[in-house]
Amino acid sequence: MYNFEIERPGTIEEAVAALAAEEAQALGGGQTLIPTLKARLAAPAKLVSLSGIAELKGLRREGDRLVIGSGTTHAEVAREAAEAYPALAALAGGIGDPAVRNRGTIGGSLANNDPSACYPAAVLASGATVITSTREIAADDFFQGMFTTALDDGEIITSVSFPVPQAASYQKFEQPASRFALVGVFVAKFADGVRVAVTGASEDGVFRWSEAEAALSEDFSADAISGLSVSPEGMIGDLHGTPEYRAHLVKVLTGRAVAAA
Amino acid sequence: MTKVSMTVNGKAVSGEVEGRTLLVDFLRQGLGLTGTHVGCDTSQCGACVVHVDGKAVKSCTMFALEAEGAHVTTIEGMANPDGSLSTLQQAFQDHHGLQCGFCTPGMIMSAAALLAENPRPSEAEIREYLEGNLCRCTGYHNIVKAIMAASGQDVSSIAAE
Numbered sequence: 001m002y003n004f005e006i007e008r009p010g011t012i013e014e015a016v017a018a019l020a021a022e023e024a025q026a027l028g029g030g031q032t033l034i035p036t037l038k039a040r041l042a043a044p045a046k047l048v049s050l051s052g053i054a055e056l057k058g059l060r061r062e063g064d065r066l067v068i069g070s071g072t073t074h075a076e077v078a079r080e081a082a083e084a085y086p087a088l089a090a091l092a093g094g095i096g097d098p099a100v101r102n103r104g105t106i107g108g109s110l111a112n113n114d115p116s117a118c119y120p121a122a123v124l125a126s127g128a129t130v131i132t133s134t135r136e137i138a139a140d141d142f143f144q145g146m147f148t149t150a151l152d153d154g155e156i157i158t159s160v161s162f163p164v165p166q167a168a169s170y171q172k173f174e175q176p177a178s179r180f181a182l183v184g185v186f187v188a189k190f191a192d193g194v195r196v197a198v199t200g201a202s203e204d205g206v207f208r209w210s211e212a213e214a215a216l217s218e219d220f221s222a223d224a225i226s227g228l229s230v231s232p233e234g235m236i237g238d239l240h241g242t243p244e245y246r247a248h249l250v251k252v253l254t255g256r257a258v259a260a261a
Numbered sequence: 262m263t264k265v266s267m268t269v270n271g272k273a274v275s276g277e278v279e280g281r282t283l284l285v286d287f288l289r290q291g292l293g294l295t296g297t298h299v300g301c302d303t304s305q306c307g308a309c310v311v312h313v314d315g316k317a318v319k320s321c322t323m324f325a326l327e328a329e330g331a332h333v334t335t336i337e338g339m340a341n342p343d344g345s346l347s348t349l350q351q352a353f354q355d356h357h358g359l360q361c362g363f364c365t366p367g368m369i370m371s372a373a374a375l376l377a378e379n380p381r382p383s384e385a386e387i388r389e390y391l392e393g394n395l396c397r398c399t400g401y402h403n404i405v406k407a408i409m410a411a412s413g414q415d416v417s418s419i420a421a422e
């Protein structure tokens with residue numbers, strides 16, 4: 001790891017000011033960034049730690065929405081969202097292992113937008129809003145392909161506001177070595193329709209499967225998608241699975257998510 | 262270099278660290294507490310697990326400066342005050358929960374965190390909680406057995422040794 005200095009601001013304003021410096025980068029739980037720094041894939045001059053900012057932490061209900069501070073750990077979401085949004089809590093409780101969940105944060109996961117990460121599927125399927133230090137970004141605009149988001153330099157995620165669906169489920173087919181999603185599907189049923197988001201499968205990162213959304217909005221049952229198929233074109237192919245295999249999993253996991261929701 | 266202060270195993274400590282100094286390096290090299298091991302240095306194996314403010318974390322994946330003001334517990338802080346092994350440590354010995362012992366500090370710290378949250382975990386809960394702790398020797402059965410025994414449960418039904 002190249003050396004850098006660490007700054008630990010106490011407020012969002014101070015963090016934003018610190019991030020304005022040349023080659024400064026935000027530090028969430030470090031569960032992705034520290035391995036990246038060790039591999040020298042990033043070489044910031046300064047890390048601005050968000051862990052000392054109280055206003056970025058915790059969950060709260062706002063009407064029929066659940067708002068989660070960006071610095072809230074996966075373990076806290078697993079525990080504290082269990083009643084308000086069980087499918088989201090289950091997703092958080094299935095990320096990595098307990099030690100990773102005690103440090104990793106929802107904001108870090110979303111900013112990173114790993115194509116196999118779990119949270120992007122929940123945020124996109126819920127039609128959540130990503131709230132940053134400068135604006136509000138709809139989930140449909142936030143994710144812009146593998147490891148790419150709508151965030152500008154120096155912009156930090158402060159919270160995520162989830163509309164709570166009537167029924168939902170996340171089905172993750174684990175890549176057995178990394179335990180990330182080989183493919184993961186989040187299905188969320190709202191009064192005005194169903195949203196289906198897929199992670200782990202596409203070379204463009206998380207995406208919505210609109211044919212399944214249309215079919216499930218008509219009839220919310222696993223049978224409703226039995227006639228559909230997913231094209232392997234543009235799917236990830238690697239030693240863990242071919243594009244055809246991933247395309248097949250998208251349909252299987254969507255069916256399971258509907259059955260479990 | 263920046264000064265960092267924290268409480269480790271009940272004692273106030275401080276030292277000078279770089280931004281990039283990992284908590285595990287501060288513990289091992291700064292404080293000479295070499296019980297915490299580095300197996301992979303890539304957040305996979307759990308040999309480096311310690312408790313920070315009561316929560317299990319991988320100390321190879323946290324900067325020392327992030328533990329400023331925190332209460333840290335390492336394997337050196339797990340024995341009874343008279344130096345004898347704690348119930349959990351003794352159970353690992355009694356049930357052959359270790360062979361080479363390299364993973365053991367992390368296993369004990371993860372198991373202790375589990376028992377603090379869930380004093381009588383089922384076999385499945387133990388196996389799930391240890392997902393981030395790798396052991397190359399034991400095949401895990403005896404580790405699971407030791408944790409069951411330490412929580413006062415019958416271990417006769419756990420898979421064969």
Ligand SMILES: Cc1cc2nc3c(=O)[nH]c(=O)nc-3n(C[C@H](O)[C@H](O)[C@H](O)COP(=O)(O)OP(=O)(O)OC[C@H]3O[C@@H](n4cnc5c(N)ncnc54)[C@H](O)[C@@H]3O)c2cc1C
Nearest residue numbers: 028029030031032033096104105107108109111117118157
């Ligand atoms: C062993 C292991 C297993 C894992 N398994 C899974 C899994 O199954 N599923 C899964 O989804 N993830 C998994 N992860 C990744 C984990 O969820 C990370 O916690 C997460 O990807 C990053 O969150 P963080 O808070 O640790 O962010 P960091 O690592 O600190 O930061 C990641 C990136 O986000 C930026 N950033 C951080 N916070 C903010 C913010 N508030 N605003 C703007 N930018 C920010 C940083 O600058 C950096 O670029 C795993 C990680 C490990 C080590």
Ligand code: FES
Nearest residue numbers: 300301306307321
């Ligand atoms: S040394 Fe920290 S997880 Fe392996």
Ligand code: FES
Nearest residue numbers: 360362396397398
């Ligand atoms: S006892 Fe050797 S690695 Fe676990």
